[in-house]
Amino acid sequence: MKNKTNQSNGKVLFSQYNRGDAIKKLSGLSREDVLYELKVSKLKGRGGAGFPTSTKWMLTAAAVSQEKYLICNADEGEPGTFKDRVLLLEHSELVFDGMVVGAYTIGAKKGFVYLRGEYEYMLSSLEDFLETMRNDNLLGESICGIKGFDFDIEIRLGSGAYVCGEETALIESLEGHRGEARNRPPFPVSKGYKGKPTTVNNVETFASVVHIVMKGGEWFQKHGTDKSTGSKLFSVSGDCERPGVYELPWGTKISELLEIIGAKNTKAVQVGGASGICVNKSQFERTLAYEDCSTGGSIMVFNETRNMLHVLKNFMEFFVEESCGQCTPCRIGNTKLLEGVEMLESDEYTFAYINKLKELGKTMQIASKCGLGQSSPNSFLSILENFKDEIFNGRGGKYGK
């Protein structure tokens, strides 16, 4: 099944790669060699948080345990992202080979792909792909003749909870429990799936690893910026002529991206999905990079015809529904922020109360238990700040200012 969206193939992720090559290369590499190349590459997690992959793998590799697990986070649930879908459907070899490299490096015998429930349609083709790998000894026992290197992959389906993209909630779900984030520490690298050291990485991270193994960390880090190396897949949607998945080097300016995708009369760009930030025209020269506008890949473009309050309401409704409901700031906080948006909509607000909500948003960012609650106020805060003229212009609310 092919994707119908537009695609641009960049120089890193979509560069030449033959199925199984990275795995075959492992016989000549020690796990330290892989970790070294990763370290040199400065690869950071592609899910959005940007944790250095070499550190995560090193910690899992160093953890003392007979049992370790590797998990591929394919619960692509952030509104506006669909790049993992492209990778899984059209470049499965990058993802699965990357997982095998990961298993070799950290010493895992079992790996999981936690596949977004809505991607059930690709399950059988992915299973077929894994079967082919088993037949070719790219999975199973003594992979590629490397003695003692046994590893297999199981695909599990999620059930539609956004929070299960958070790695500890994902692990809970994988264990058969209610999807709720765990307390950290401990981090999964020391106590993850079934309490054993576990590495959880995004689909795209594994795909990047394959190229680093083949072409070296040095080569990889030449792409992108100093702090954001390599390239990134962007899922572009919204008001533009060519929505789709684009591989671009980190450091690309928002204005450059808008040019490429044919966006006209753009008023706002939501970078990083519902949990990301919303920038206005004055910020279009900012760059897409961990150090500036960080994103897991979602880019939503809004043109002049869009009502930003409506956009914001949509995001907040999403969070009210998707909060797992365990911690107070996220569970009730998001409801309060949504109520605030509704007050703005109906003109029944006071500036004093909106300011209270902004302060509440800041508390949510630092006091929530997991990334969901910590990032859910981002759009509220950034839209109210960056589009205050539109939202408040001439509207003091029924109760004055």
Next chain:
Amino acid sequence: MENKNGLRAPVSQKPHVVPKPEDTSTIGGTVSIEINDVKYSVPLGTTILEACRENHIHIPTLCHHDDLCIAGVCRLCVVEVTGMRTLQASCAYPITAPIKIKTSTPMVRKARRHIIDLMLSEHHGECYSCVRNNNCELQALAKEYGVDCYNFGHVKESQYEIDDSSYSVVRDMDKCVLCKRCVRTCIDLQEVGVLEAINRGGETMISTFMDKQLADVICINCGQCINRCPTGALHEKDTSDDIWKAIDDHAKHVVIQTAPSPRAAIGEEFGLGAGHSMTYELNTALKRIGFDAVFDTNFTADLTIIEEGTELIIRLYKALIEKDKEVALPQFTSCSPGWVKYLEHFYPEYIPNLSSAKSPQQMFGALIKTFYADKVGVDAKDIVSVAVMPCSAKKFECNRPEMEDSGFKDVDYGLTTREMAKMIKEAGIHLPEMPKTHFDSPFGDASGAGLIFGATGGVMEAAIRTVVEFVTGNKTEDIFEKANILPLRGFEGIKYMEIPIGNNVGPVPDLIKHLVPDWNWLKGAVLKVAVAHGTANAKKIMEDIKRGGKFSECHFIEFMACPGGCIGGGGQPIPTTPEIRKKRAEAIYAEDESLEIRKSHDNPSIKKIYQEFLNEGPCSHLSHKLLHTHYKKRGRYIA
């Protein structure tokens, strides 16, 4: 983390336990930290909350409870840790490296205030009409943080229907703050698993299997969730109004029995610290309230020992001498109604092992409406029989259809310690200042053996005091100093003990002479007993018995549904902590030691009732009719 019965322990809420080093003087045994710019050294693995408490730095908490695993969900205990972008929940953060902590920065204070404001915005109900008024953790926090307005509004309409279907526990979800203490109590502490969160986000709520009413699920009525609820979302079903009505009705003869555990704890409701026994002050207060007679449940606790002990002897005799394969051993105690219901749901195949003897409360009920009614010449239908119990499950027990052997409801009302305190306060009585009064005749005072029923291991200790003397003819004091059987005391989850009978046996006491000819068949035998408190521990023993392990070899096992036994019952004053339960137990053991009569069979009233009323002896026809009962197989998932 799934255990054998498929019940899940919520691992997300399991604490990250870093094993604390045994010897903190070794390198790496302690960590140097700074709290609010002051240096401290704490054992590796100490949580930030523990470190602060240890050093008298107050951190507000809500979802945290000393008895429960860590959740880290309310976020009230957040603190700043230097170098971290977000605030950290101090209850869930184990210290493994030198860190700098700030517990009261503007950011921290603002976050805490926000969290309280958010909770209040969804907390429906008025403090003055709440059962937990003045003993509510949310109310206290609002005061602590100077809440003088509802910053984010306040829900004005009730969102949920109150579930008062159960005889014991009422759920008022309007007051729930989703701290999940009840969930952790039910799943982790008790391993019953009735309560769990359902839905997501703003729709999240605590619910039951298929959202059924509490009466229709496998709730064992232990009330441990009530004891740990920070607000009034969970409370017992209050029947004090019915009792006032009965007292005010002069045609009714209202009697009350008091159990030892409420007496050891009710002082806490009147501002006393834990561990003050109020037995005789309570008698005065109850008489002043208007009860016609006050009896000591310990009397029927003594009776339970005789009946249950005799039953054990009969079972042993049948199994060992008559080689009867039908006899179920080990025999299980049956005085904890929470435990009984737990067994009926989870291990119904072991119902034959339960002693058929009723609990002391129910024995008393049956005697009051027969023996006592005759004695004082009151028509049993005019008697209203009340029991003050540390227990919410006793409310369910007295409503069991099996409990009408006197021809009426044997016990009309089970009152919790909390309800009793409320009635006393309502009557304008300050309990600690009451003069002391003895219990009313004809039952009079009871033995120390009945008294110690209140603490885990107490029933077994009382039983052994009697069995040892019955069988060997020696004094218990000859074997155990001051007749204190220490291996059965304390709060270890499961206790096990072997008592060798030896080769010298005594004559069979007159009371049970008609049942066994002599004790020769017990010569050289070793009596094996065990004690478990809290259903999670009970489950361990039951699973071991199923596997044919060590506990299947036992002869007699005491089970109590509540952690700590009755002194930690679901009807006891709130809060409950291991420390408080320890003090209540100490009060009970101290009172026992102060008594002259400390063995059930030495109680003259017991001797008298077997002469005057139950004159065919223990486990006879009449005693079976009034003092014994049967049980019911219940579902594993629904009631």
